[in-house]
Amino acid sequence: MHHIKNTFILLLTLSFLLSAVVYVSDFSFETTTFTQTWLTKVMNWTHYKVINSTLVGHTEKDLLFSLLPNQQIQRRATIAQTTDIPIYHHVAHPSNYHFILDEPDKCSQWDPFLVFMVPVAPHQVEARNAIRSTWGNESSVQGKAVLTLFLVGLTGGPEAQQKLEEESRQHRDLVQSNFVDSYFNLTIKTMVIMDWLATRCAQANFSMKVDSDMYINVEYLMSLLLAPNTPRENYITGYMMWDRPVVRNKNSKWYVSEELYPEPIYPTYLQGMGYVFSNDLSGKIVEASEKVKAFNIEDAYVGACLKQLGIAPSSPPDPSQFRAYLGQYKREDFLRVITTILGSPQQLIDIWKDLKKPT
Ligand SMILES: *[C@@H]1O[C@H](CO)[C@@H](O)[C@H](O)[C@H]1NC(C)=O
Numbered sequence: 001m002h003h004i005k006n007t008f009i010l011l012l013t014l015s016f017l018l019s020a021v022v023y024v025s026d027f028s029f030e031t032t033t034f035t036q037t038w039l040t041k042v043m044n045w046t047h048y049k050v051i052n053s054t055l056v057g058h059t060e061k062d063l064l065f066s067l068l069p070n071q072q073i074q075r076r077a078t079i080a081q082t083t084d085i086p087i088y089h090h091v092a093h094p095s096n097y098h099f100i101l102d103e104p105d106k107c108s109q110w111d112p113f114l115v116f117m118v119p120v121a122p123h124q125v126e127a128r129n130a131i132r133s134t135w136g137n138e139s140s141v142q143g144k145a146v147l148t149l150f151l152v153g154l155t156g157g158p159e160a161q162q163k164l165e166e167e168s169r170q171h172r173d174l175v176q177s178n179f180v181d182s183y184f185n186l187t188i189k190t191m192v193i194m195d196w197l198a199t200r201c202a203q204a205n206f207s208m209k210v211d212s213d214m215y216i217n218v219e220y221l222m223s224l225l226l227a228p229n230t231p232r233e234n235y236i237t238g239y240m241m242w243d244r245p246v247v248r249n250k251n252s253k254w255y256v257s258e259e260l261y262p263e264p265i266y267p268t269y270l271q272g273m274g275y276v277f278s279n280d281l282s283g284k285i286v287e288a289s290e291k292v293k294a295f296n297i298e299d300a301y302v303g304a305c306l307k308q309l310g311i312a313p314s315s316p317p318d319p320s321q322f323r324a325y326l327g328q329y330k331r332e333d334f335l336r337v338i339t340t341i342l343g344s345p346q347q348l349i350d351i352w353k354d355l356k357k358p359t
Pocket residue numbers: 040041044327328
């Protein structure tokens with residue numbers, strides 16, 4: 001009798017746990033399947049709310065993306081894993097890593113005025129191809145050479161590595177370093193990008209770190225860089241992030257402990273979706289990073305390195321040209337901006353086609 005009672009209690013507990021699991025997974029699934037109208041509203045709300053809010057700590061871009069249908073599931077998947085992982089502050093310094101795939105002569109052959117460096121996950125070949133066939137294929141703009149390279153970390157295994165190497169032979173635009181490629185490690189990726197620029201491409205006049213899901217109007221960007229009052233040194237601009245509070249909620253994707261970053265507010269920095277800088281800064285940032293303890297928010301970390309250097313980010317001449325989100329596609333909106341976030345590689349291709357149509 002006693003035995004049966006115990007078994008019954010055990011069964012009851014198990015079924016309770018099971019239903020709790022089902023409830024939780026249901027809940028997270030729900031957010032991935034809402035309707036388009038709701039989405040549009042929420043994105044609109046998020047856009048206004050977040051951009052003007054100081055409550056939300058980090059990038060409205062990530063927030064927006066956690067609501068977008070396409071890449072959302074993938075991005076969501078990284079959320080749970082990235083909290084509470086112990087951080088070893090020395091790991092972000094690029095001297096800890098070496099290049100597996102490299103293009104050491106690309107810059108001396110090309111002599112670029114502007115280099116786009118695109119951090120991307122090894123498997124995101126679709127995103128790379130979309131860029132290669134759109135803004136990444138603009139090799140000369142206003143008579144200035146432009147170069148686009150992709151930076152990846154380690155692949156999942158030998159098969160993925162082989163594919164990547166094939167792609168590298170075909171396009172000669174991949175740089176790979178030997179750190180674990182994860183959302184949490186984006187600061188490492190950015191610092192490796194800075195290291196590559198400083199050691200392989202010091203002759204470039206300007207560089208831009210730009211995410212793989214961005215639309216870039218290279219023509220306008222070039223006009224900005226060639227403008228007579230754009231500084232040639234110690235210059236960095238993009239979407240300004242002022243007075244952003246450090247996220248101390250341990251359940252957040254952007255959680256940073258007080259141990260890693262004791263101050264409550266980040267120094268002024270540029271939103272990670274795309275920031276452009278005079279290329280002297282790449283080496284200076286790597287150097288500064290030796291003295292700045294690393295944390296996992298890559299764009300804010302670059303801001304901390306700039307602060308260490310005593311260099312203030314510049315507001316762009318026309319801040320409305322660096323946009324996070326433009327809403328529903330309107331040709332005239334896209335013709336006015338330098339950067340904005342897109343929903344998918346296919347959207348980049350479609351929009352590009354439309355923008356290049358003669359009017
Ligand atoms: C988004 O909100 C703004 C301001 O409230 C409004 O003018 C605009 O029509 C809205 N857009 C959409 C797509 O709902």
